[in-house]
Amino acid sequence: MFFTALITDLYELTMAQSYLENDKVGNAVFSLFVRDLPPNRNFLVSCGLETLLEYIQRFKFGDKELKYLESLNIFKDSFLDYLREYEFTGNIYAVPEGRIVFQNEPLVQVEGPLPDVQILETLVINVIHFQTLIASKAVRSYLVSKGRTLIDFGLRRAHMPEAGLYAARASYIAGFEGTSNLLAGMKFGIPVFGTMAHSFVMVFEEELSAFRAFARSFPERTILLIDTYDTLEGAKKALKLMKEGVKVVGVRLDSGDIQELSKKVREVFDKEGFKDVKIVVSGGVDEWDIQRWLTAGCPIDAFGVGTKFITSYDAPYLDIAYKLVEYEGKPKYKLSPGKATFPYKRQIIRHYAGGKMEYDRVVKYTEGGLVELIVEKGTLKKNLPTLRQIRETLMEELKSLPEHLTSLEKSHYPVIVENNS
Amino acid sequence: MFFTALITDLYELTMAQSYLENDKVGNAVFSLFVRDLPPNRNFLVSCGLETLLEYIQRFKFGDKELKYLESLNIFKDSFLDYLREYEFTGNIYAVPEGRIVFQNEPLVQVEGPLPDVQILETLVINVIHFQTLIASKAVRSYLVSKGRTLIDFGLRRAHMPEAGLYAARASYIAGFEGTSNLLAGMKFGIPVFGTMAHSFVMVFEEELSAFRAFARSFPERTILLIDTYDTLEGAKKALKLMKEGVKVVGVRLDSGDIQELSKKVREVFDKEGFKDVKIVVSGGVDEWDIQRWLTAGCPIDAFGVGTKFITSYDAPYLDIAYKLVEYEGKPKYKLSPGKATFPYKRQIIRHYAGGKMEYDRVVKYTEGGLVELIVEKGTLKKNLPTLRQIRETLMEELKSLPEHLTSLEKSHYPVIVENNS
Known part of the structure; x- marks a missing residue:
């Protein structure tokens, strides 16, 4: 589809300019997660990663975009130069598409120099939100x-x-x-x-x-x-x-x-x-x-x-957020009422009993779990699965879904977020 | 934005091929209307027409699209030739953007040779639906x-x-x-x-x-x-x-x-x-x-x-339809339970009392009413209003909205559809 890096909120760019001016260009990790599942959803299906990676690859500021930004009289020339050179060179950790995921689990984690990963916020939320919303409804x-x-x-x-x-x-x-x-x-x-x-x-x-x-x-x-x-x-x-x-x-x-x-x-x-x-x-x-x-x-x-x-009419949106969880190796929290966040880059460990999912733990990141390193230094680590393979992944995954979660009636799956900060 | 004529449902094209084969190429009128307003809406704001006209202008089948359609082994070469030459040359009657409209009122009416206007169905619904939905929520x-x-x-x-x-x-x-x-x-x-x-x-x-x-x-x-x-x-x-x-x-x-x-x-x-x-x-x-x-x-x-x-979360869609109302000058009805339609091309006559809207009548089309001839034989009749002008139209229009409709609580406005068939 048509694409431009202006598919973003103005504040991503004002923040980025100020980060650069205030020498806040250290390594940052942002985490995309869903706080609470809607009333009619017992689980979510991770979906949209391939689209997101395609969009990030095309996230470039061309002459037309820069001319418009210049016309706003908000940005300095040095910042417009930064945007002109912008290219994502960081890491993306994500749950591959077609997996079953739950509340408070990091679907996508983006790591890189703070301004570079900040300005992807709107795009990451938008793209992953929609396909995850729809896959979770359709299933x-x-x-x-x-x-x-x-x-x-x-x-x-x-x-x-x-x-x-x-x-x-x-x-x-x-x-x-x-x-x-x-x-x-x-x-x-x-x-x-x-x-x-x-x-x-x-x-x-x-x-x-x-x-x-x-x-x-x-x-x-x-x-x-x-x-x-x-x-x-x-x-x-x-x-x-x-x-x-x-x-x-x-x-x-x-x-x-x-x-x-x-x-x-x-x-x-x-x-x-x-x-x-x-x-x-x-x-x-x-x-x-x-x-x-x-x-x-x-x-x-x-x-x-x-x-x-x-339209996912009974729940047309998810309570999804992209939050700073780590900066220069230090944990980052937010304490706003009802919107608290968990620090650090994270991994999801799934526990099974009798072939069925029993509970998940969300722990500090190490390899081996639902979260995989997908993009390293801006480069795709391995070929993405085909659409048919993703579908088969989900069909396989559904077999280990506990009975009570397969019902249309509301049920709950335990996710333990370890506070190992 | 990116655009292709494949933004449509397969059945628009299967129908069009069969129309052509069965010599059903006479003059047809399709009408886009909302059957019932959602619980939390007392009126709608007409919105999206400019976007629709832009998309219709770009509704062309290129080599890539035709090659894909050919690969489906559904369509005959003569029909693919028809698509290759496709260009909208009909008439569009519509309520201009920024007007207040109600249930059963024809927002857009498309007139032309049957196959030509049939294949626009999905696009017309999609584009008008979304912006009307959102403007009606935002207002x-x-x-x-x-x-x-x-x-x-x-x-x-x-x-x-x-x-x-x-x-x-x-x-x-x-x-x-x-x-x-x-x-x-x-x-x-x-x-x-x-x-x-x-x-x-x-x-x-x-x-x-x-x-x-x-x-x-x-x-x-x-x-x-x-x-x-x-x-x-x-x-x-x-x-x-x-x-x-x-x-x-x-x-x-x-x-x-x-x-x-x-x-x-x-x-x-x-x-x-x-x-x-x-x-x-x-x-x-x-x-x-x-x-x-x-x-x-x-x-x-x-x-x-x-x-x-x-997301228009309390009503993420409208009960909107694009229905055949006239073919070769004859009225067309549908009788499905709860989905009956009114025949003929229509006009909306608004009646006021003391400067406030009192009721609307939906009558057989003549000039002079909310519905205007916007596109004639494929050509825009006059320049469209600017975004600011549309906004001002609505701000003016809101002044004549009866008090009870301005409330967030549900209220009702009478629309009389004259059955002058």
């Missing part, structure tokens, strides 16, 4: 979907196209099979899905003519939207086509009483022996709906999940 | 701020940088004075604000040294963050500096009991005659906080409003 649908197919239908109500793109990535990691978003298909190789909207049906004088026309255009991928006028009537028209020998892969229901309609539609097809026709459900679907419908035995094969996951 | 803070300064501090928790950029635009229209977002400053000329974070204070051994260092760097724009350790102690250190003759424009409080602390901090300064020092409050602020604090007489001069407005 809840995955956990209750019992093998049904989940597809991201959210682009239209994502908070601008860029959010749609990266939500597609995050939801694919979290177990979705694909997306309706073509840009995500092109950029990330995520499988794309989609057939028709109500407008298609409405343009034809007869619903049946619309179905017939679409089937002619896409004989191998006909999924018919049957709820434009009357869902059961729509199902019967789909049936008529099938009996004529037209191949119908599935039908989609986007409104109405899904619990009742999905069963009745299934019956319409099964009675005539069309047991392979899939039923796809969309329209404001979230994980609670999926759980309710599947518990009620609804014969639904796939869900188009959209608005509610792509 | 609530404006309505209760009684002349205090509001600043957008939200970038870090926006859903990716692009959302941060356009939220800055939307909130400026809605009455904010500025933003911390430098890209929004450069791109839109919005005033930028910002000074220091907790990390700045923590790097120095003494809070006072941090304050002194910052004031040296920015003698004309020193706003000190005083809550890192103890807010009142922080205020006293700021006072010490002022008594030494250092110019302090203001102090910022980002945590704690704001109601109590803002009053005590004010007292610290006033007692010594520093009545001009501003108090800025940030940290999870929303419109309910602003109203509560100002009602309680808190001496707060400015609010940094962030996460809660930039």
Whole structure:
């Protein structure tokens, strides 16, 4: 995507200028962590690191940006020169993507000369926050979907196209099979899905003519939207086509009483022996709906999940912060009420019992734990995993998630932050 | 920003191909409207049109996009040729930005050959939805701020940088004075604000040294963050500096009991005659906080409003749709339960009583009403207003908003959709 180093808050740059003027250019460590999980989240899925590294690599101040900054009459020439030369040359310690993480755990730790790592604050929070938010929401649908197919239908109500793109990535990691978003298909190789909207049906004088026309255009991928006028009537028209020998892969229901309609539609097809026709459900679907419908035995094969996951509507943000934890080897704390921080670069040690996660300890950093050194002196230490590998990491990880955390109901996982300062 | 026509859902293109194959290329009108307002919104602010027009102008399928689409083995060569030549040549009727609008009112209506206007669906919804969502949220803070300064501090928790950029635009229209977002400053000329974070204070051994260092760097724009350790102690250190003759424009409080602390901090300064020092409050602020604090007489001069407005956390999406309402001059309806639509291209007629809005009627389109013909045959009919003009439009418009709608509490405005089909 488009990128400029001006994707930042003014105060990052005022601070950086003052650091340079006051000789505060020693080695600093900032830590990105989530203080408390939202009410409806039992864990988070680490996500967005690859995007962040890509953005940091492109975090450069060009002529246009510098000219704008100069026009503000805030910055000295020497500082603008610093920005012109800016390039990240520090270290990044992070939990790789697709891992399960919890409150107070350092997702990303950035180390380097103080001004250099300060000015990345806004970017680091923004990029990791969003994909972690969305992956952590999407995985809840995955956990209750019992093998049904989940597809991201959210682009239209994502908070601008860029959010749609990266939500597609995050939801694919979290177990979705694909997306309706073509840009995500092109950029990330995520499988794309989609057939028709109500407008298609409405343009034809007869619903049946619309179905017939679409089937002619896409004989191998006909999924018919049957709820434009009357869902059961729509199902019967789909049936008529099938009996004529037209191949119908599935039908989609986007409104109405899904619990009742999905069963009745299934019956319409099964009675005539069309047991392979899939039923796809969309329209404001979230994980609670999926759980309710599947518990009620609804014969639904796939869900188009959209608005509610792509906005993470029940928790549209995380209580995430990027805090100074170490400067020139000394611990740094903040004591503000409710916003206290833990000092030092940290490692996460996970303890298991019977193959299941039992508790985590957050300790002073040493190698060997969830946190890995990803970027050293500005250079990537090893190749990042592919999107598919990240997805597999999470699928594997979910197997060791304790039962009570897999539930949609609130539960708690213990994280012990050792105060070894 | 970066842009590609692949910012769309696959089904827009499958439908378009089938339209072309089935000779459904007649004149169509699609209407973008919000069905119901969220619980906490009494009205919406129309926002995002300029961005949409910019994106539509750039909605082109290049070689890379076409190659990807070809690789899907869904599309015929003739359709890919259609996409290669695609250019919007239709009409756009819209409510200009900065107007107050309500449920069931057509914000944007797109008219042209069916496939051409169908494939814009995802983009039209996405772009108008987000800025309308954010302007409608931000204006609530404006309505209760009684002349205090509001600043957008939200970038870090926006859903990716692009959302941060356009939220800055939307909130400026809605009455904010500025933003911390430098890209929004450069791109839109919005005033930028910002000074220091907790990390700045923590790097120095003494809070006072941090304050002194910052004031040296920015003698004309020193706003000190005083809550890192103890807010009142922080205020006293700021006072010490002022008594030494250092110019302090203001102090910022980002945590704690704001109601109590803002009053005590004010007292610290006033007692010594520093009545001009501003108090800025940030940290999870929303419109309910602003109203509560100002009602309680808190001496707060400015609010940094962030996460809660930039995610529209209490209503992170609108029930917005882009529906076919007319095809070849004939009305088009949808009957799905709870999702019925009104046919025909529409106009909004607003009725006033005593200078205040009384009710709206949504009627068949004729000139003269809130809806204007903005783009005719692909060409902009007149220059769009500047950002400042849009902001002034809204400020003027708010004067005719009935009292009960200006409240944060839920109220209702009547919109009569005439069923003159």
